[in-house]
Amino acid sequence: MTVQELPGAGASHRVTPPPAWRPRTEAAPLLPDPEPYRVLGTAAAEHLDPALMRRYYAELVRGRRYNAQATALTRQGRLAVYPSTVGQEAAEIAAALVLEEQDWLFPSYRDTLAAVARGLDPVQALTLLRGDWHTGYDPREHRIAPLCTPLATQLPHAVGVAHAARLRGDEVVALAMVGDGGTSEGDFHEALNFAAVWQAPVVFLVQNNGFAISVPLAKQTAAPTLAHKAVGYGMPGRLVDGNDVAALHEVLTEAVQRARAGGGPTLIEAVTYRMEAHTNADDATRYRTDSEVEAWKAHDPVELLERELTGRGWLDETAVREARDAAEAMAADLRERMNAEPVLNPMDLFAHVYAEQTGRLREQAAMLRAELEAEDDA
Amino acid sequence: MTTVAQQAVKPATMAQALTRAMRDAMAEDPTVHVMGEDVGTLGGVFRITDGLAKEFGEDRVTDTPLAEAGILGTAVGMAMYGLRPVVEMQFDAFAYPAFEQLISHVAKMRNRTRGAMPLPITIRVPYGGGIGGVEHHCDSSEAYYTATPGLTVVTPATVEDAYGLLRASIASDDPVVFLEPKRLYWSKAQWSPDAPVAVPGIGEALVRRTGTSATLITYGPSLPVCLEAAEAAREEGWDLEVVDLRSLVPFDEETVVASVRRTGRAVVVHEAGGFGGPGAEIAARVTERCFHHLEAPVLRVTGFDIPYPPPMLEKYHLPGVERILDAVARLQWEN
Numbered sequence: 134m135t136v137q138e139l140p141g142a143g144a145s146h147r148v149t150p151p152p153a154w155r156p157r158t159e160a161a162p163l164l165p166d167p168e169p170y171r172v173l174g175t176a177a178a179e180h181l182d183p184a185l186m187r188r189y190y191a192e193l194v195r196g197r198r199y200n201a202q203a204t205a206l207t208r209q210g211r212l213a214v215y216p217s218t219v220g221q222e223a224a225e226i227a228a229a230l231v232l233e234e235q236d237w238l239f240p241s242y243r244d245t246l247a248a249v250a251r252g253l254d255p256v257q258a259l260t261l262l263r264g265d266w267h268t269g270y271d272p273r274e275h276r277i278a279p280l281c282t283p284l285a286t287q288l289p290h291a292v293g294v295a296h297a298a299r300l301r302g303d304e305v306v307a308l309a310m311v312g313d314g315g316t317s318e319g320d321f322h323e324a325l326n327f328a329a330v331w332q333a334p335v336v337f338l339v340q341n342n343g344f345a346i347s348v349p350l351a352k353q354t355a356a357p358t359l360a361h362k363a364v365g366y367g368m369p370g371r372l373v374d375g376n377d378v379a380a381l382h383e384v385l386t387e388a389v390q391r392a393r394a395g396g397g398p399t400l401i402e403a404v405t406y407r408m409e410a411h412t413n414a415d416d417a418t419r420y421r422t423d424s425e426v427e428a429w430k431a432h433d434p435v436e437l438l439e440r441e442l443t444g445r446g447w448l449d450e451t452a453v454r455e456a457r458d459a460a461e462a463m464a465a466d467l468r469e470r471m472n473a474e475p476v477l478n479p480m481d482l483f484a485h486v487y488a489e490q491t492g493r494l495r496e497q498a499a500m501l502r503a504e505l506e507a508e509d510d511a
Numbered sequence: 512m513t514t515v516a517q518q519a520v521k522p523a524t525m526a527q528a529l530t531r532a533m534r535d536a537m538a539e540d541p542t543v544h545v546m547g548e549d550v551g552t553l554g555g556v557f558r559i560t561d562g563l564a565k566e567f568g569e570d571r572v573t574d575t576p577l578a579e580a581g582i583l584g585t586a587v588g589m590a591m592y593g594l595r596p597v598v599e600m601q602f603d604a605f606a607y608p609a610f611e612q613l614i615s616h617v618a619k620m621r622n623r624t625r626g627a628m629p630l631p632i633t634i635r636v637p638y639g640g641g642i643g644g645v646e647h648h649c650d651s652s653e654a655y656y657t658a659t660p661g662l663t664v665v666t667p668a669t670v671e672d673a674y675g676l677l678r679a680s681i682a683s684d685d686p687v688v689f690l691e692p693k694r695l696y697w698s699k700a701q702w703s704p705d706a707p708v709a710v711p712g713i714g715e716a717l718v719r720r721t722g723t724s725a726t727l728i729t730y731g732p733s734l735p736v737c738l739e740a741a742e743a744a745r746e747e748g749w750d751l752e753v754v755d756l757r758s759l760v761p762f763d764e765e766t767v768v769a770s771v772r773r774t775g776r777a778v779v780v781h782e783a784g785g786f787g788g789p790g791a792e793i794a795a796r797v798t799e800r801c802f803h804h805l806e807a808p809v810l811r812v813t814g815f816d817i818p819y820p821p822p823m824l825e826k827y828h829l830p831g832v833e834r835i836l837d838a839v840a841r842l843q844w845e846n
Contacts (some may be wrong), residue, residue, distance in 0.1 A: 266624040272591070279623050283615045289581050290616070293588020300544075300570050301592075319608070323581030330576055485626040486660055488684045491714075491761035 158367055165360035165370040169404045172379035173441045180377055183447040189226065189378045190255075190442060193420035193435045193457040196246050198460035199255065203245070203262075207413045211471050213264045214241040220376070220408035223434035224340050226250045227381035228308055231389050239278045239291040239309040241355060247310060248277050255467045265475040285315040288324030288337065295333040295392070306392045308336045308385075314345025314360050325400065329366040334392035336385065337400045342407035348421040363400035375403030376434040379441075405434075456510050479505060523702035523808035525673040529559050529635075532677035533597060538566050543681060544589065546573040547582055547599030547635075556601060557637060557696055570833065579609035582643050587616050590630040597681055597799060603638040603770050604647035612654070617686045618661030633680045635688050638666075639732045640814075640829055641694035643822040648749035650819050651783035656688040657759045657792075664759040666690035667714055670700035672757060675710030683713065715764035718770060722752035725776035725842050728767055728793055730756040733780045740835040749839055759789055767793065768800045775806040776842040780830050786814035807842040 172178050200219045207215045218225050221243075229250035232238060240247050248258045253275055260269025261280050268279040278294075281287035291309035298305035315321055316339055328335045339359050343350060356362055363370025373384045381403060388399035406429040410417040419497070442448035483490060483498040540715035543565075549560045554561030564572040577633070579600060600606040606613075621629040640649035653712065655729035656664045663685050663737055667673040673691075680687035711717060715825050720741050727737040734755050741751040754770050756763065771777045777797055779790035794809040812830045820828045 252520055266625060267619075268625070268627075271627040272624055273628060278591070279620075283611060286611060286615060288586065289584025289612070290588035290591060292581075293585035293590070294592045295588070296585060297589040297594050300594075307588075320580055320584060323576075323578040323584065326576055326578065327581045327585050434635035481625070484723070485622045485624075486619070487663070487761075488629060493762070 136145060160364050162235050163364045163367065163369050165358055165363065165372040165402070167372075169372050169374040170380050170384060170485050171374045171377050172383060173377045173437050178379065178441055183442070183445075184381070186379065186438065186442055187448060187452060189230070189382070189446060190435075190438050190452070191459060192226045192230070192250055193222050193378065193438060194456040195460040196226050196250065197435055198457075198464050198465070199246055199249060199467070202464040203259065204409070204413070206259075206468070206471050212259060212262045214412045214414065215262055216412045217244075217407070217409040218243060218246050220434065221340055221342055221405045221427060222246065223378040223381055223438075224338065224375045224403045224405055227378055227385050228268075228310060228338055231382060232306065232308055235276070235303065235305050236274045236389070237278065237291065237294050237305065237307040239287040239294075239307060240280050241284070241287065241310050241312060241315065242280050242282045243312065244310045245280065248275075248280070251275070251277060251379070253277055255463070259419040259471065263471070263475065265477055266481075272334075285311050285318035285320040285324070287311075288315075288320055289327060291335050292328045292331070292333050292398075295328070295335045296331050299334060304393055306334045306336065306389050308389070310338050310340065311345070312345065313339060313341040313350055313353055313359060314348065315339075316362065317345075317353055318342075325362070325366045325368070325398070327400040329368045332397035334395070335398040336388045336392055337398065338385070339400065339402045340373075340405055341402050342405050344407060344411070344420065346415060347410045347417075349420070358402055360400060360402035366398075366400075368398045368400055371399060371401045373403050375405030376432050376437055378434060378438055381390055410418060520654075521701070521703075522699040523670055524697050524699050524737045525667070525670050525691075526557060526559055528670045528674040528679045528708075529677055529691065530561055530563070532681070533560065533563060533672045533825045534566065534680060536597075536681045537563065537571060540595065540681075541571075542593060543595045543597060544571050544573065545597045545599070545827040546575050546586060547607060548575060548601055550574060550599050550768065555599060557693065559635070559637075559691075559696075560599065569681055578829045579606060580612050583609040583612040583617065583632075586632050587612060587620070587630060590632050591620075591628060595631045595681060597633045597635065600634060600636045600642075601830035602648045603636055603652045606634075606636050606723075611613050613662070613688075614733065621685065622661060629684045631681075631684050633677070633689055635677075635689045635691060637693040637696075639690075639692050639694060640819060640825050641732060641782075643825070645822060646819070649825065650820075651781070653690055653759060653781075653783055656690075656790050657789055658784050661686070663687040663713060664690065665757060666692060666759065667757065668692065668731050668755050670698065671708055671809050674708045675784075675831045676713065676757065678708075679712045687713070690731060691710065694732050694748065695735070698735070705810060711757070713758050714761040714763060715758065716754050716756045716766040718752060718754040718766065719755045720751070722750040723774060724749040724751055724773045725778060725839055726752045726767075726770045727778050727780055727835065727839075728754045728756065728770075728790075729780040729795075730759065730776050730789075732782055736830065736832060737780050737835060740832045742838075743832055744839060745835060747836070747840070749843075751839065762793070762796075764796055764800070767797060771797050771801045771809075772804040775804055776839075777801075777805075777809045778807065778812055778835065778842065780835055781815045782829055784816040785811050786816045790814055810838045810841060812838045 257269040291307040337351040360370035551564040
C-alpha cells in the first residue's frame with residue numbers, strides 16, 4: 134500500500150456524508166438579557182404593588198441594620214468572622230421572600246441575612262460564625278440548609294432535594310445561592326448539568342458582587358456574563374440588577390413559578406457589589422479603589438427603593454420611622470443575646486459523629502469526661 | 512438430587528448477592544434509590560444493578576450524568592429530603608472527584624447539624640486489584656475513607672456477607688462506604704436465593720478459621736488469600752487463625768484482641784499500601800492491648816507503597832500466599 138492509498142489521505146474515499154446532526158435546542162431563548170434587568174427608576178415601576186414594596190423596604194432597612202450589628206459583634210470579638218452583605222441586601226432578601234413555606238433555601242457562608250429574612254432566629258443563624266456549633270438550627274424544620282463554607286458544594290444538594298421532592302410529588306422548589314467565585318468550581322457545573330438533565334425545580338442565584346475575596350470577575354471568567362453559562366446547560370439565564378429589589382422579585386418569582394410548574398431550572402445572575410471587605414480578615418484597599426466603591430454607593434439598594442417609593446408617595450415618614458425602629462429593636466435584641474456567653478457541652482464533641490458511638494469514640498469520650506471531672510474537682 | 516433442591520441451593524456469586532440485596536431493600540422500602548453512571552439500562556459495568564431498572568423504573572434506578580461529585584452531591588440532597596440513595600462509583604479511582612462531597616458533607620452532616628440531619632447514603636465502591644485492570648481501575652482506597660470521621664466503612668469477603676452487609680448498610684442511618692472487592696465478584700457459594708441470610712451486622716469481625724500458632728487479620732479481597740495461606744501453613748506445622756474484619760469502621764477490636772491473645776502472634780494482611788494503611792492502625796492497637804501476650808512484633812503484609820502497578824506487574828505487588836508464609840515464619844523465633 135502506498136501512502137497515497139491510506140484511508141484519510143484523500144477525500145475521494147469519503148462517499149457518504151456523516152449522519153445528520155443538529156442542536157437539540159435553539160440557543161436564542163436561553164440567552165440572558167443584554168443588560169441587567171431593572172424596574173426601579175423605569176416606567177415599569179408604576180405597576181409595582183406598593184404594599185409588597187413597603188414590606189421589602191422594611192426588610193431592607195432591617196437587613197442593613199443586621200449587617201451593621203453583625204459587623205460590630207465581630208469587632209467586639211463576639212463573632213469569629215462575619216462576611217458582610219452590605220450592598221447586597223436586596224438579593225439576600227428577595228431570595229428569601231420569593232419562596233413559599235415548603236420550599237428550601239441553600240445559602241452559602243455569606244448568606245446569613247437570607248436565612249434571617251426567611252424567618253430564622255438571628256442568633257441561631259450566627260452560631261457558625263460565633264463558633265459554638267457548625268449549624269445552630271434544624272435544617273429540616275426551617276427548610277434552610279446549613280450555611281455552606283466550601284464553595285458551590287451546596288448546589289448539587291439543592292438539586293437533590295428538588296429532585297427528591299418531585300419524585301414524591303411535592304411542589305417544592307429549591308433556591309441555591311452562590312457567589313461569582315463559586316461559579317468557577319466544578320460543583321457549580323455538575324449541579325447545573327444535573328438540574329437541567331433532570332429538569333429539577335431549582336433556581337440558581339449567583340450574586341456577582343465583583344470579587345472572589347480579591348480576584349475580580351474578569352480573572353474569574355471569560356464568559357460575557359455569568360448568566361450566559363446557562364445556555365450550555367440548556368436552561369434559561371437571566372441577568373438582573375442585584376440592587377434593584379423590584380427587578381429581583383420579578384425575575385426570581387418567575388423562575389420559582391416556572392420551576393414549580395415543571396419548567397425546570399433557571400440560572401440568575403444578580404449584578405451587585407460587596408461594599409465591605411470579604412470578611413474582617415480582609416483588606417479590600419489592596420485590590421479596589423475608593424472611587425469604585427463610591428460609584429456603587431450611588432446605586433445603593435436601600436436608597437434606590439426609598440427614592441422610588443417616596444417619589445411615588447407610597448412611603449411616608451411614619452413608615453420610614455417604623456422600619457428604622459423595628460430594625461433598631463432587632464439589633465438591640467441581637468446584641469443583648471449575643472453578649473450572653475453560649476453554654477457549651479464539650480461532650481457534644483462525641484455525640485453526633487455516628488448514630489451509635491464506636492468503641493473508639495466511647496473511649497475518647499470517657500477520657501474527656503474524666504478530664505472535665507478532674508477540672509471540676511480542682 | 513431433586514430439581515427443587517437444586518433450585519433451593521445452588522452456586523451464587525457475590526455479584527448476584529449484591530444485586531439481590533439491592534432488590535430486596537428496594538422492594539421493602541420505597542425510599543431506597545439506586546443511582547450512578549450506567550446503573551440503569553446497562554445494569555452497571557459489572558452488572559451489579561442488573562435488572563433493577565426494569566423492575567423498579569428509572570425514577571428509582573437512575574442513570575446519572577457522568578460526574579461523581581454530582582452523583583454524590585445530589586444524593587446528599589435526596590437524603591436530606593428523606594430518601595435512601597445507594598450510589599455506585601463504578602471504580603475505586605473514579606470516586607476521587609466526589610471526595611469533597613464525601614468528606615465535607617456526607618461524613619459531617621450529622622455532626623454539623625447536631626444530629627438533626629443524618630444522611631443514610633450507601634456508597635458502593637468496587638475496589639482493589641487482581642482483575643488485570645489498567646491504571647485507575649485497581650486502587651485500594653480504604654485508608655482515605657477510614658481516616659474520615661463520620662463514615663462507616665465495610666467490605667465483604669463472602670457471598671453471604673455481600674448480601675447481609677449491603678442490606679445493613681442500606682438500612683443504616685449513617686453514610687456507609689461499601690467497598691466491593693471486585694476480584695471476588697464472581698466467587699461462588701452454595702446459596703439459597705430465597706432463604707433468609709443471617710450474618711452478623713456492621714462492626715463485628717468473624718473468625719473464619721480457628722488456629723493456635725498465629726492470627727492473620729484481614730478483610731475483603733485478601734481473605735481467600737489468607738485462608739489459602741493457612742491451609743499451606745499446615746505443611747510447616749503451623750495452625751493459623753484467620754480473622755475477617757468485615758468492617759473497618761467501626762473496628763471490632765475485641766474479636767481481634769481476643770484472637771491475638773490466644774495465639775500470641777499476629778500478621779495483618781491487605782492490598783492497600785502499608786504506610787498509613789489500615790494495618791498500621793490495627794498493629795498499633797494490637798500492640799497496645801496485647802503487648803504482654805505477644806511472642807513477636809505484629810507484622811504487616813501489604814501492597815507496596817507504590818501507585819497501583821500496570822496489570823502485567825500486579826502479581827508482584829499484591830500480597831500472596833508466599834509473602835504471608837514468610838511473615839508467619841518470621842514470627843516463630845525463640846527469644
